[in-house]
Amino acid sequence: MSADVTLEDVKQDAGIEEEEEQIDLAPVHRIIDSLKETKGMLIPVLQDVQTVYGYVPEEAANVVADRMRLYRSQVYGVLTFYTQFHLTPRGRHIIRACSGTACHVRGGKTVISKLEHMLGIGHGETTEDMFASFEKVACLGACGLAPVIMIDNDAHGTLDSVKTERIMDNLREMDTMKRAE
Amino acid sequence: MSELKILTRNVSRPNPAHIDSYLVNEGYVALPRALNEMTPEEVIDEVKIARLRGRGGAGFPAGMKWDFASRDRRKPKYIICNADEGEPGTFKDRVLIENDPHAILEGMALAGYAAGAEKGFIYIRGEYPQGARILERAIAEATSRSFLGDNILNSGFNFSVTVHRGAGAYVCGEETALIESLEGKRGQSRIRPPFPVNVGYSNLPTVVNNVETLASVPPIILRGGAWYASIGTPECPGTKLYSVSGHVARPGVYELPMGVTLRELIFDNAGGMREGRTFKAAFPGGASSACLDESQLDVKLDFNSLAVAGSMLGSGAVIVLDDTADMVKATHVLIKFFEHESCGKCTPCREGLFWVRRILDQILEGSASEQDLDLLLEICEGIRSTSFCGLGEASVSCVESTIKKFRGEYLAYLRNSGSGEAETEAAS
Numbered sequence: 001m002s003a004d005v006t007l008e009d010v011k012q013d014a015g016i017e018e019e020e021e022q023i024d025l026a027p028v029h030r031i032i033d034s035l036k037e038t039k040g041m042l043i044p045v046l047q048d049v050q051t052v053y054g055y056v057p058e059e060a061a062n063v064v065a066d067r068m069r070l071y072r073s074q075v076y077g078v079l080t081f082y083t084q085f086h087l088t089p090r091g092r093h094i095i096r097a098c099s100g101t102a103c104h105v106r107g108g109k110t111v112i113s114k115l116e117h118m119l120g121i122g123h124g125e126t127t128e129d130m131f132a133s134f135e136k137v138a139c140l141g142a143c144g145l146a147p148v149i150m151i152d153n154d155a156h157g158t159l160d161s162v163k164t165e166r167i168m169d170n171l172r173e174m175d176t177m178k179r180a181e
Numbered sequence: 182m183s184e185l186k187i188l189t190r191n192v193s194r195p196n197p198a199h200i201d202s203y204l205v206n207e208g209y210v211a212l213p214r215a216l217n218e219m220t221p222e223e224v225i226d227e228v229k230i231a232r233l234r235g236r237g238g239a240g241f242p243a244g245m246k247w248d249f250a251s252r253d254r255r256k257p258k259y260i261i262c263n264a265d266e267g268e269p270g271t272f273k274d275r276v277l278i279e280n281d282p283h284a285i286l287e288g289m290a291l292a293g294y295a296a297g298a299e300k301g302f303i304y305i306r307g308e309y310p311q312g313a314r315i316l317e318r319a320i321a322e323a324t325s326r327s328f329l330g331d332n333i334l335n336s337g338f339n340f341s342v343t344v345h346r347g348a349g350a351y352v353c354g355e356e357t358a359l360i361e362s363l364e365g366k367r368g369q370s371r372i373r374p375p376f377p378v379n380v381g382y383s384n385l386p387t388v389v390n391n392v393e394t395l396a397s398v399p400p401i402i403l404r405g406g407a408w409y410a411s412i413g414t415p416e417c418p419g420t421k422l423y424s425v426s427g428h429v430a431r432p433g434v435y436e437l438p439m440g441v442t443l444r445e446l447i448f449d450n451a452g453g454m455r456e457g458r459t460f461k462a463a464f465p466g467g468a469s470s471a472c473l474d475e476s477q478l479d480v481k482l483d484f485n486s487l488a489v490a491g492s493m494l495g496s497g498a499v500i501v502l503d504d505t506a507d508m509v510k511a512t513h514v515l516i517k518f519f520e521h522e523s524c525g526k527c528t529p530c531r532e533g534l535f536w537v538r539r540i541l542d543q544i545l546e547g548s549a550s551e552q553d554l555d556l557l558l559e560i561c562e563g564i565r566s567t568s569f570c571g572l573g574e575a576s577v578s579c580v581e582s583t584i585k586k587f588r589g590e591y592l593a594y595l596r597n598s599g600s601g602e603a604e605t606e607a608a609s
Binding site for chain 2: 039040041042043044046047074077078081082083084085099100101102104105106137138139140141142143144145146150153
């Protein structure tokens with residue numbers, strides 16, 4: 001690529017159009033309006049914002065900072081410190097695979113490879129069709145069921161390659177059905 | 182030694198988390214008794230007589246903590262229930278949260294009465310969304326029956342509880358980092374002293390207790406400190422929830438008197454090792470504890486005995502490994518965890534763990550030499566002795582202890598360019 005090719009050119013070549021999609025920020029204001037006191041509430045507010053959008057859009061984070069009288073850097077600092085906050089859109093389903101010690105010694109690696117293979121993505125990535133995001137996480141606190149994964153809010157334990165495949169097939173099927181509705 | 186169900190007395194009951202199930206089994210009997218018949222000092226004394234020690238890992242006497250907070254004249258004061266159960270291998274608090282949330286709430290109200298606090302927080306890790314919902318429902322139930330809220334049971338004592346969900350950071354299990362997080366900041370530890378009992382949440386006196394510690398309080402008030410002190414060992418009384426995971430036949434949470442041996446826990450309770458396999462090592466206090474080998478199977482699993490054995494009880498997370506385990510790989514997994522979870526505040530932990538992981542990478546790749554083992558130990562010593570908080574200090578226990586006890590496995594990697602011991606995964 002020569003130096004005079006701009007990012008815009010690349011995007012145009014790739015058929016990527018600049019998305020000027022306006023994000024509706026009303027929910028952010030509603031979340032902050034509902035607080036009796038804002039002191040110490042930054043993390044719960046950001047969690048609620050993430051529940052609304054599936055991630056924390058920059059515009060929303062800026063509103064949070066302005067309304068709560070915090071520096072944007074403070075809000076950004078918190079967003080990047082905690083692993084559960086995400087600054088980019090995520091898949092419809094969040095798949096977390098435990099890479100803790102108890103899961104590791106019980107074959108967690110096999111489960112992780114299976115998931116990566118089936119989804120075609122690695123840690124921290126989202127499938128192109130926005131079906132799912134995949135994360136390897138530290139201990140999920142269900143070591144008695146090792147190896148464990150969490151799909152959205154549900155834990156699935158004592159997994160092996162076959163069981164993982166079945167669970168993922170079911171999830172895909174349910175997702176397709178739900179989208180067809 | 183067999184199970185003794187004090188903390189888990191309600192776990193196998195139908196619908197255990199519901200307030201009516203709790204009430205049937207002497208639930209919310211201790212709280213009115215304390216409010217009507219005991220002064221706050223008497224509640225503290227009872228917990229001191231029980232010699233209840235903090236179950237989060239440090240083992241600090243709970244009664245003393247409450248006493249320090251109660252003597253501080255500044256108000257308001259706070260009670261924080263540390264439910265940020267993040268130590269790899271620990272899943273005991275989850276059992277209490279999901280099955281007996283009212284025991285935790287009653288313990289918090291008693292702590293609040295004793296220390297002179299009217300506000301409590303439960304800081305629960307973000308990975309336990311269901312637990313957070315159960316606790317919130319339990320708080321609503323308890324408030325509607327006047328076990329929480331203003332003027333509890335017409336005693337004039339007010340105590341309310343709020344649930345805060347963590348957002349994914351292991352270091353927030355450390356009490357000062359937890360307080361920072363509760364205040365809406367990055368979870369980075371504070372310098373101690375001053376301790377939270379004097380300078381905690383909003384710089385005010387704050388008692389931080391583990392879930393299991395607080396759930397132990399109602400039975401102590403009900404049956405008396407002397408009764409509790411008669412269970413377990415003299416220095417570490419009471420029962421302990423042990424989370425047993427890894428290569429045992431029946432992983433799970435077992436409640437046993439403190440001082441049970443590792444052998445009794447594994448072979449009498451957790452079903453022994455997997456079929457056809459033999460014991461090799463165990464991390465008795467989660468990822469941050471030094472490992473024990475076969476010669477230490479008869480070590481008692483309490484704060485003092487494990488300290489003497491060169492390890493620690495921590496949160497009682499016993500990760501058991503059998504003869505298929507590759508100690509170098511297991512250590513690598515543990516160090517990757519700590520490297521990721523280092524909060525970045527202090528250099529020894531942030532940079533040191535990066536280098537420890539790099540050298541372990543090289544050992545596994547077969548591109549390290551025996552001198553690197555010495556270098557590894559030197560870096561570990563630096564991290565242990567100069568890190569800002571307990572996370573850094575304890576993070577290298579796994580490296581130090583596995584090199585000490587399983588040096589041969591490291592040497593095998595160094596000699597054979599990476600074709601060391603049996604594959605861990607293949608055997609599972």
